[in-house]
Amino acid sequence: MDYFLELFFGGLTRGSIYALIALGYTMVYGIIQLINFAHGEIYMIGAFTALVVASALSLLGMNGLSLLMLSGVIAMIYSAAYGFTMEKIAYKPLRDAQRLSPLISAIGMSIFLQNYVLLAQTSDFVSFPALIEEFPFMESVTIMRSSELVIVVTTAVATTLLTLFIKFTRMGKAMRAVAQDKTMAMLLGVNVNRVISATFIIGSALAAVGGVLISSHIGQINFYIGFIAGIKAFTAAVLGGIGSIPGAVIGGLVLGWTESFATGYVSSDYEDVFAFGLLVFILIFRPAGILGKTTSEKV
Amino acid sequence: MKRLLVVVVALSVVLFSGAAFAADTIKIGVPGAHSGDLASYGLPSLNAAKLVVADINAKGGILGKKVEIVPEDDVCKPEVAANVGTKLVSEKVNVVMGHICSGATKAALNIYKDAKIITMSPSATNVDLTKSGEYPNFFRTISPDDAQANLQVVFAQKKLKVKKVAVIHDKGDYGKGLAEFAKADFEKMGIKVVLFEGITPGAVDYSAVVQKIKRSGADAVVYGGYHPEAAKIVSGMRKKKMKTIFISDDGVRDDTFIKVAGKYAEGVYATGPIDTTKNPLAIAAIEQHKKVYGTEPGAFYLNAYAATECLLQGIEKAKSTDYAAIAKSLRSNWFQTPLGKISFDAKGDAKGIGFAVYQVKNGKYVEIGK
Numbered sequence: 001m002d003y004f005l006e007l008f009f010g011g012l013t014r015g016s017i018y019a020l021i022a023l024g025y026t027m028v029y030g031i032i033q034l035i036n037f038a039h040g041e042i043y044m045i046g047a048f049t050a051l052v053v054a055s056a057l058s059l060l061g062m063n064g065l066s067l068l069m070l071s072g073v074i075a076m077i078y079s080a081a082y083g084f085t086m087e088k089i090a091y092k093p094l095r096d097a098q099r100l101s102p103l104i105s106a107i108g109m110s111i112f113l114q115n116y117v118l119l120a121q122t123s124d125f126v127s128f129p130a131l132i133e134e135f136p137f138m139e140s141v142t143i144m145r146s147s148e149l150v151i152v153v154t155t156a157v158a159t160t161l162l163t164l165f166i167k168f169t170r171m172g173k174a175m176r177a178v179a180q181d182k183t184m185a186m187l188l189g190v191n192v193n194r195v196i197s198a199t200f201i202i203g204s205a206l207a208a209v210g211g212v213l214i215s216s217h218i219g220q221i222n223f224y225i226g227f228i229a230g231i232k233a234f235t236a237a238v239l240g241g242i243g244s245i246p247g248a249v250i251g252g253l254v255l256g257w258t259e260s261f262a263t264g265y266v267s268s269d270y271e272d273v274f275a276f277g278l279l280v281f282i283l284i285f286r287p288a289g290i291l292g293k294t295t296s297e298k299v
Numbered sequence: 300m301k302r303l304l305v306v307v308v309a310l311s312v313v314l315f316s317g318a319a320f321a322a323d324t325i326k327i328g329v330p331g332a333h334s335g336d337l338a339s340y341g342l343p344s345l346n347a348a349k350l351v352v353a354d355i356n357a358k359g360g361i362l363g364k365k366v367e368i369v370p371e372d373d374v375c376k377p378e379v380a381a382n383v384g385t386k387l388v389s390e391k392v393n394v395v396m397g398h399i400c401s402g403a404t405k406a407a408l409n410i411y412k413d414a415k416i417i418t419m420s421p422s423a424t425n426v427d428l429t430k431s432g433e434y435p436n437f438f439r440t441i442s443p444d445d446a447q448a449n450l451q452v453v454f455a456q457k458k459l460k461v462k463k464v465a466v467i468h469d470k471g472d473y474g475k476g477l478a479e480f481a482k483a484d485f486e487k488m489g490i491k492v493v494l495f496e497g498i499t500p501g502a503v504d505y506s507a508v509v510q511k512i513k514r515s516g517a518d519a520v521v522y523g524g525y526h527p528e529a530a531k532i533v534s535g536m537r538k539k540k541m542k543t544i545f546i547s548d549d550g551v552r553d554d555t556f557i558k559v560a561g562k563y564a565e566g567v568y569a570t571g572p573i574d575t576t577k578n579p580l581a582i583a584a585i586e587q588h589k590k591v592y593g594t595e596p597g598a599f600y601l602n603a604y605a606a607t608e609c610l611l612q613g614i615e616k617a618k619s620t621d622y623a624a625i626a627k628s629l630r631s632n633w634f635q636t637p638l639g640k641i642s643f644d645a646k647g648d649a650k651g652i653g654f655a656v657y658q659v660k661n662g663k664y665v666e667i668g669k
Contacts, residue, residue, distance in 0.1 A: 003514050006506075010506035010507050013506070014503055014504060014506070017503060018503075125526070125527050125559045126559065127560075145539070214504070218534070219530070219559070219560075220530055220560075227501075228501045228503070232503065259507070260506070261507075263507035263508055264510060264511055267496055267497075268499070268507065268508050268511075269470070269496060271502070
């Protein structure tokens with residue numbers, strides 16, 4: 001039973017990270033129907049920013065929860081700035097172009113950011129400090145580590161806040177309006193540019209949270225970590241129904257559990273086979289994903 | 300008058316030695332890829348042979364005879380190698396230093412075996428060439444493909460006394476190959492392999508695999524692959540307070556591993572090549588190449604240097620060019636070479652070369668045994 005629970009929490013942790021990144025994919029897709037392939041890179045930049053900030057602050061003698069909070073917040077701001085700028089440079093000029101053009105632009109952005117970090121930082125793996133300290137009350141718990149608990153709780157809080165934000169604030173309402181019909185929203189006085197920028201800022205900040213938490217949990221990062229995490233999170237977003245926020249969370253968790261249990265009870269050789277097999281299986285029966293709505297093609 | 304005498308003496312020496320050269324020499328065949336795509340694997344060996352032979356001839360040769368090189372190009376192709384073998388036999392070479400590629404070596408080896416010619420390769424790593432026992436005339440100065448796995452297994456069994464192991468790899472050619480050799484060796488020794496699995500490199504985390512290792516009850520993990528994944532698995536295990544021994548390969552014997560895994564790296568074992576860069580003979584051999592050819596030596600240069608020296612010293616110590624005498628001499632003597640002090644085991648693999656076990660102690664890899 002312990003074994004099952006350990007796999008369960010391992011999968012939950014991994015799934016939470018996928019979910020945090022998937023939220024960015026799904027929000028951007030919901031608003032401008034763009035698959036932002038550079039989103040994984042934002043996650044990686046978040047992790048690197050936190051590393052730099054945490055190293056500097058720990059030299060000043062700061063530690064514990066305040067160090068995690070401060071470096072996390074700075075990473076969020078930094079990543080949000082990257083996300084905002086990325087949209088202005090790479091996607092906004094192409095907003096009225098064919099749908100393939102921004103997609104290619106996104107891939108280019110992804111390659112650019114990876115190589116930028118490669119050159120500005122290093123190509124090697126670097127050690128990431130364990131910002132999440134072991135809680136005394138977790139001492140006797142063997143099935144879960146403190147960092148896993150922090151990751152799961154943070155994801156739950158972030159998702160709840162995001163849902164409330166979209167449901168109850170003016171900006172949230174504007175986002176929903178733009179997602180439904182961009183032209184109509186514009187005609188009714190919604191500042192579409194601001195809404196799109198806000199979407200990128202929120203998505204990027206969430207990715208940064210994921211980057212900081214998982215790097216602290218695992219203890220190492222390099223310039224390439226965003227690629228695989230990004231692909232997996234994109235899969236999670238599609239699995240849950242791209243464009244749907246609860247869908248991204250469910251997709252992330254389902255993917256994390258599938259991988260964890262497939263490794264635990266079958267073999268890690270087939271981890272990806274199970275993950276993508278599940279994706280195929282779900283898309284056969286629900287082509288729009290678990291929570292996705294099938295929309296009829298607009299003519 | 301005196302000057303004329305000197306010239307006459309010098310001329311006669313040249314003439315006489317020339318005559319001796321033609322009449323009776325020790326011939327060493329050097330087949331390998333000397334042209335084509337893989338020439339960069341074969342030419343350094345030829346250069347090494349030339350330098351060693353020139354040195355020995357300058358000192359008067361061996362058994363009172365000069366040494367002569369018979370180079371042959373096999374372009375690393377088995378079908379060409381068989382022809383080359385026949386040609387070298389008809390040239391009556393005494394020993395062969397080659398071939399370079401495993402496939403070519405295998406193709407020519409039967410021909411040398413039938414002609415009773417000792418053959419020593421500087422670079423053919425195929426396991427069966429020695430381990431099958433089919434080629435008693437074959438020797439090599441490079442470790443076979445399974446040497447690293449072999450060392451890990453022997454070390455785990457003899458020094459660490461493990462009873463149950465988990466063998467994990469990264470599904471790559473290098474890691475999976477090593478893991479499969481290790482698994483086979485463990486099973487031969489009667490040690491239970493309780494887990495054999497491939498992981499996906501670059502995955503977000505390996506907590507499920509770590510759980511699986513924990514549940515399997517293995518005393519030790521043998522990992523085939525590179526350091527990023529190894530660092531994640533080791534840290535994962537240590538954070539879960541597992542004390543399972545971790546043994547890995549040359550892909551992990553890298554300072555980056557220690558830097559990334561930090562305190563969790565302590566105590567990790569990894570195999571890696573024996574360090575030859577501080578061997579004075581190796582330094583001298585490399586300097587010699589730079590002086591004569593003006594470039595850095597290429598692949599297998601030191602291995603070929605050592606092979607040529609072993610063959611010639613083997614003949615000298617056997618005091619004969621007889622097949623059985625040379626074979627016995629190679630197996631019973633130790634030779635000083637750029638690869639270190641080496642000898643050969645019954646199957647023809649070199650002792651004293653190849654890999655050593657290192658362990659992380661106080662943030663550094665320390666050699667703890669061969």
